[in-house]
Amino acid sequence: MADSNISNEHGVDEHCDPNNPRIVKYEDILAAARRIVGIVMRTPLLKSHMGEKYGMDLYYKAEFLQRVGSFNERGACNVLACLTDEQKKFGVITASTGNHALAMCYHAMRNNIPCCVVMPASASPLKMEKCRELSGNKVVIHGEDIAEAKQHALDLALEKKMVYINGYDHVNIIEGQGTIGIEIVEQLPDVDAILVPVGGGGLIAGIATAVKHLKPDTEIYGIQTDKTFAMTETLRKNERVHIAISNTIAEGLAINKVGVNSFASIKGTVDKMIIVKEDWVMRGILHVIEEEKFVVEGAGATTIATIMAGLLPNLKGKKVVCVFSGGNMDPKVLSRCIERAMAIEGRLLKFRVTLEDKEGAFTEFCSLISNIGVTIRDFVPQRTWVTSEIFYTEVKVIAETSGLNQAKELTDLVKKHYKEAYFHQLSEHARVTTERRGPCLAPNPVCMMK
Structure with a gap:
């Protein structure tokens, strides 16, 4: 902790002066690329297995492979x-x-x-x-x-x-992050769009500056969550605003106020800001693990989550890059995130059902469930704290299904055979997306209507 004799004076960040913002230049990003070559990994651009599902030629910029994971x-x-x-x-x-x-x-x-x-x-x-x-x-x-x-x-x-050193606004920091943009254009010269997670703005400021210099027709989309939307509000009001941030799955984006230099640098280079709900981010993490076989932290998963949520229909048929900015995720949070995502999608279902307390009742119930291919993850009988008749038992069940269709089949089956059955309501986010979209920043905006 800090020493007790610290001066009452407050320090200021001389490299990030609101009265004198510095705009990052491509030439400085190129110089940074030469400086870090051979020291920092030139990360691969991985072809997605999920692209066909969403109707686009999809790639991931794998920054989670860096030495410290971001x-x-x-x-x-x-x-x-x-x-x-x-x-x-x-x-x-x-x-x-x-x-x-x-x-x-x-x-x-x-x-x-x-x-x-x-x-x-x-x-x-x-x-x-x-x-x-x-x-x-x-x-x-x-x-x-x-x-x-x-x-x-x-x-x-x-x-x-x-x-x-401001981690999202020092100009040398932004220049270093911008080297990702140079690499993407070199690895995929005909890239149509790049999706970038946005916290304080340094990452997107650097990438957008580099990409718009090398390939001006490439669309740059900034992605934030419904808990970490400082840049979206800043652009909406055209001034840096402070937002309160509670706990978020995208902790890498948890910046209360965007950077001075970052804000100045992205003007005219970012085409659109998108806000995605954190439920979709958790689902993005789950599907990347299942389908791509690697772990991406919440901030990085915002990009694929935006596509999964159907917020960018205009990119169908195009070459799209999702920047996976990092892979440092606490195992406990990851475990919780996976189960929450499965519950949202109806793949984990919680319910209570009252069974007659007689020999073979539990076996009969389990057989009924297993016959439709559902797995019982947890099964807890309760005979004491129940309101039903004394010769009945309430059972708390957590079942694993293949998705919403099988979850509905299970619900209908149990309710058909047992009069007292209470199911935890499925999240509407599994079916419907209602995310807000940020302000359009493009001089000639692409229509974003579905």
Whole structure:
């Protein structure tokens, strides 16, 4: 934690001045690409197995394969390479919910540069521990959200003469992230559209700047969730706004206020902002595991979730790239996410049914269920705290089905054979999508109506 004798003065981020925003240039992104080559992985562009289902030629930019599991390595490597010898001596400090912190710790250690990261209490415990494991780096837990963690980091920077590095707005960070755009165009020269997760804006600012320079007709879509929509609101009001963020499956996007330089840089380069509900993000994580055989964290899964939710019908028949920005997901959260997604899709069904308390009743019930191919995951009889007659037993059941159709078949079957059966209501999100769409930013907008 911070020392007790910290000055009452508050630190400010001199690299992100609201009165003097800096717009990222393609030439600087190209220079960053040359700086990080051979150090940061040139990630593959993977052909999707799910593309045919959604009527498009779909690809994934696999940033989850980076050494620390996210795209943030690019910016971290570039910004540290741009420091002066004096700055390297005193070191760097940053605030992050996880991925940027991991990248800074790793590359600072590699370059023998002192590094301190400030993380909010809401950050992933797994990412906190990974940062601590990188020797020589100090981890400070402070504040309830990234805004509070950031101010504390700025105060520490002022006291200790360290350079504060904004993980989504320092221009050298944005330039590093923009190298993804160069790689995508090189790997898929005829790309039609790129979907990019958006938190503070650094990733999309860099990618959009690079791609629009190399292939101006490529459409760039920024993706946010219904809990992490700071950039969408900022663009709607044309000024940086602060939003409150509660717990979110897309923690990498949990930025209360977008960056100064990022906001200035994306104007005229991003075609559309899309907001997708977090239920769809959980389903995206599940389907990527099942169909693509790899794990993507919530922030990265927003891109495929948007396609699954049917929010981009205009991209059918086109070559589309989803940026999978990271793969650092706490196993406990992943497990919960998978089961929640299965429940949303009707593949896990919870219900109560009252059976006659006689020999063979349980066997008869289980046989009835298994005959239609349904698996019973949990089966708990309750004889005491029930309101039915004394010679009846209430059973709580969790069953696994193949999807909504079989869930309905199971519901109809149980209700037909047993008078007292109560099913947990299926989520409407399994059938209907009602997500909001952000403001259209394109000079000549493509019609987004279904």
